[in-house]
Amino acid sequence: MQSRNQIAMMTVAKGGTVREITVGDCLELREAEAQLYSKGSSMPSLFYTWLRELGIFPSDAPITLRNLANHAGQHSVEALIDRYQLQCRPVRDLLVDYLAERQPALDYGSLVGLARTLAMHFWGDLERHHPGITSLHLSPEAASSWKTRTRSKTVRRRQSDGTVTDVTLPRTNAISILTTVKAFYLDLAFWAAEEPGRWGPWVAPCPIKESEIAYRKHAKRLKARTDQRTRERLPVLPALVKVADERLKQAQARLEALRATAPGSTFTVLGDTYTKAKSRTRTPTAGVAFDAKGRRVPLDLEENRAFWAWASIEFLRLTGARIEEMLEVSHHSLVQYKLPATGEIIPLLQIAPSKTDEERLLLVSPELADVLSAIICRVRDASNVIPCVPCWDERERLWNPPMPVLFQWHKSGQNRHVPTTAIRKALNETLEASGLTDSSGKPLSYQPHDFRRIFITDAILNGLPPHIAQVVAGHKQLSTTMGYKATYPNEAIEAHRAFIARRRALRPSEEYRRPTDEEWEDFLGHFERRKLSVGTCGRAYGTECVHEHACVRCSMLRPDPAQRPRLVEIRDNLIARILEAEREDWLGEIEGLQVSLSGAEDKLAQLDAAVAHKQQAVHLGMPTFPDLAIRTSSGSVGR
Template sequence: MTARTEQAVTGPATRNARLLGEALKSITERFPPRPVADVWPTTEAGIDDIVNRLESSPLREAVRHTQWCRVTGARQILGWLQQFPGASWQQRWNASPAAASGVEWNRKAVEWIATTSTGVTAPIVGSGLVGLVLADVLRPSLSWQMARRAQHMQERFPLVRDPEGFARLQTLAGPAGWDSLTGRRAVNDLIKIIVTKGGALANITVGDALEYRAALREHHTQSAGHTLFYAWLRRLGTLPDDAPTTLRNLSRATGQVGIAQLVDRYDLTCRPVRDLLVDYLTERRPELDYATLDNLSRFLALHFWADLEAHHPGIDSLHLAQEVAVQWKQRAQTKIVRRRRSDGTYNEVVSPRLDSSTLLIAVRALYLDLAQWAGEEPTRWGPWVAPCPIKEADLNVKKHGQRVKARMDQRTRQRLPALPTVVLAAKELLDKAQARLQALQTAPVGGRFEVFGETFTRTQRPGSTWVYDASGRRRDLAQRERRAFWGWAMVEFLQHTGARIEEMLEASHHSLIQYRLPKTGEVVPLLQIAPSKTDQERVLLVSPELADVLSTIITRIRDPQTGAVPQVAAYDYNERVWNPPIPLLFQYDRSGEISAMNGEFLRKCLNDVLDATGLTDADGCPLDFDPHDFRRIFITDAIRSGLPPHIAQVIAGHSDINTTMGYNAIYPAEAIEAHRAFIARRRALRPSEEYRTPTNEEWDAFLAHFEKRKLSLGTCARAFGTSCIHEHACVRCSLLRPELSQRDRLTEIRDNLLDRIAEAQREGWLGKVEGLEISLAGAEDKLTQLDAALKPSVIHLGLPTFGEIAARTT
């Protein structure tokens, strides 16, 4: 397992699991299943009447031996059931040991029935039970049917019990869907529901489907692919309009739950504080969307109060001691993450919490809101008013934003050069996957074929896309081709639009619109991006490359029978609601059911592409790409290419241009190139002779100038081509830059000048004294410069007096 596929398991994720399936629980309460009956007309009939029905069409079998076994076995079973109490055959069946388990029936049916009949064999008893079920005399339970399989009943049931309904369903499903493995599985699911509850396809309710799904999950740990039967029921139009659009992922969806459930998932010990948080969130609910409400409840209930209860048991007040507040703020800066190793074990690491400032802001808002609301409702909020432990200085949002900006810029700089490699790898991966699948379809069942130097063996089952490679490992080439295609489509869509992943998933066939230019009449294709994060709708120009991608996607997802793009309902993971069915572009056939894609599936497709590139980061780990990285790269590349930032803001859908500039990873190379361009423009305005190639004499003179700048006391700073204004009396010159190492020498010169001035004054050389004093002033000035360089300058600001800061009165 690579570092890219490691998953972090944290406490909140585990506690959020309590809300999984809340949507299913709510739907189950709205749509109860039909009760299981034990009395109906056919189960109250006599043995002779039942036998006469088995002898008549459509229950009569064409093969005489099969018909004889059917009737004989039915008589033997009914004769055995007569010894049990009940007014109907179903009641007697329920009272018998046969109703407990289908496994026990398989093992002991012959032994049980042999006590009342002769000539009992397993084939005869099994055929008789099929006949009684087909005649709707007995209705075994769902759990009973899960334990055994009757292939002949699955073949005969649609022709006997509801021929018109199953014929219509077969037409809607199409030949490919009806004859597929998932199609046969869906028919079997519908048969089991009708066997248990009676009636026809039109009588199956939403509650029946949910009950069957629950029984299936209880009996089979792997129940994937058993949702197609419900999708077929919806296509039949027998379910109500407010029925769930699909049964898929209902057990993982939370739906919109109440505020009390959001808080109670964290098991807060202090009941008054728990009630306070519920009231506080209820008060703020009208101004928040559900995703923000969910995050706020997690911040306040889990990361704030549950953390305080864990480290300070018995705490019951928002008035926190200073040391308690300090310790909590320190813990709020980090989090403990459990990461899975390649061997399946976990290790705990402490990592910084990226949203720590958001957490502190939420807690500070709680305290300030309570203080403000207490003035309006003192009885309700006043007892909870307390000093806020989060000071304004703790919210260094500017520094946090700078760190995020630097981190995102570095991430963008690493991935921008790798984008062409990722795009090329996605296309190559798709081409190879399609070539393998095409070779599989032309290979005979069980035969071998070779593609790209790899040898595969096709499985024996007709219509299957599973193969065995040279090492004997199984592969599903259709699934690999599907993941390769959507990985390529995702990379192309994101790199050409810069859209968010939720915007890409919500793009539909209706998003493609046309605009006719008023002057030229040219038709321009546009892509309409639905409102997402900022609730702002925008329109993007479709480039030729993006048009090819979109046309390829639409061609793939069209219904082969109608030619239309199927309408599917997608689950909004932010708002926890199901969106109405629309012709989404990112949809696929999942076990026979057309389903909307989610971010989890597309990230797996993207990881396949990244594995094919073999790219690594600076640490040697596999380079990971997030869907949002394409958005940052798109904005950065657009601005670098000359697109004005305010236009990039509109295309990206940002409400603030500073957000757009935050996505732009500015390179130092850009400043260098801009400076070079400025120099080029300046040179174009200056005389060309100034930029001629210097002669050897001029170059030697230029080098000699810098060689002569070195002096005993320091360095001469006069410009090239200028003469010495002090006739090399360097101590007097302001252009002399003395060195610190020559301070002792400069002190000796000053002392010598003092001695010479004293001698000149003593001897009466007044003309000499004037020149020596000028040199002395220069030497002392140089010493002052050196002393200033050695000592840091200190400015005394002084202290204001009371009279300067206080008002005076007379």
């Protein structure tokens, strides 16, 4: 009835017949409704769908009125730069020309981000703090102050007393801004070699040093934060799933009880008492009730949000897909594969290209099959067909052709694609109902991308090879997949234990058996038998003495400094015996005694050298500046 009234209102206001209504007339009606009603933006636009299906509008007319009313589409590079109102016209034209040169290789979302960085964070910031600036050749003071401002940002926070104050916080994407600006300077210098007349006048020294954009430290910090985020959310994921399932069942029970009750009657469900509303206005009230305090409760909307919260959580955690990939899944994404060997039918889910433009297939588990079945049963119409609806690509800012997407709902008399904002809102409501908190006691927050990190981490921890996880996640490089996977302390322990197990498997098993009492006593006795009168024998366990216990001659003897007098006595005794052997002409004894004497003197020399080394102090001195300058200059010449 309301859509008919809207069509009649346009014919009365504009004159003519229904066939003469234009798209502009429909937009004027929506603007008038927005001014007349407090909730005009939510007024149904089913009348537009009727008129379009009748063939009144041209073929290139938007599929729904929302295509024009709520989404402006892509902007030109001039509009992307002009939204920041730059004062220097030559630099403005340069940025427009630069974006036009980069546009063919970028998607629209990246183009918008590049325009924001160069026009707002870079040149717009310079114009605000240095009025009248016209050159990319920045002074050291201007460059330094800009980089300092880039590393922080000021946000407004409402305090507990109701006042609003400005708070300065570190900017997490500061290194990305610096990298983009450095690439801008380098591109101008590189392009000037090919087109000097076009880019040459703008070539200037880059104000950003290579050391200021060291990404390795930034990547490590980012990895640490994401790992900690994953470690906090992975253990409590079952609790979140349980809460989402319970909220859905409770919302469905309330809605079923409401539908079974006559308008104006009171009913009780799950311990709460409600009164079903009576339809006295143009606004549909079939799913509205009033609680015991007289507050209006839209039970149908609550059930709708609870269902899509449950469906989103289950889909994201079971597939590891991105949220934009989830919203693009259609009925055509469900495919089958027949195993050549056994003929078994394997259900697969085809993930459409999103970020990497590479589609992939995922195995549909029984849990995921239940979720997909519940979604299909919910969205198909009376003829068991899933309606085709247009989808808004938030990154490309374009409407995709109508497709039988699974994430759609019936709203304002027509089928619409579930927007990203609705998914995030439903997820936040589930988190609020769960009462989960982080390590600091604050309410735990989940982002849709957290489920992707949790999926990859849990899969690898449970034995899935990383290169298979890379294919499932749709990453081009294995390092990206391992970056998503959080590191746990017990992994290092388990990896070391596995290394020990592999090493033991390669060595004889008898080396790892429990030693007998005799073997243990023999092992301890070995170290006891190494104690000598002048020191300690350093030979290993299980080896025999190779010098037939002529310890003074052996290089394995470690002399004891406290036994130096005994070594001196041995040396003097050997000298006396050599003299005696020379007098008595015992030539056979002289050679052996001289070898022992040489060993004794060597051990005494080792002791003296050790004592001298401990007592000797080496003065390194303090280098002077001329010495450093001479050393540096000579070193550079040598290079």
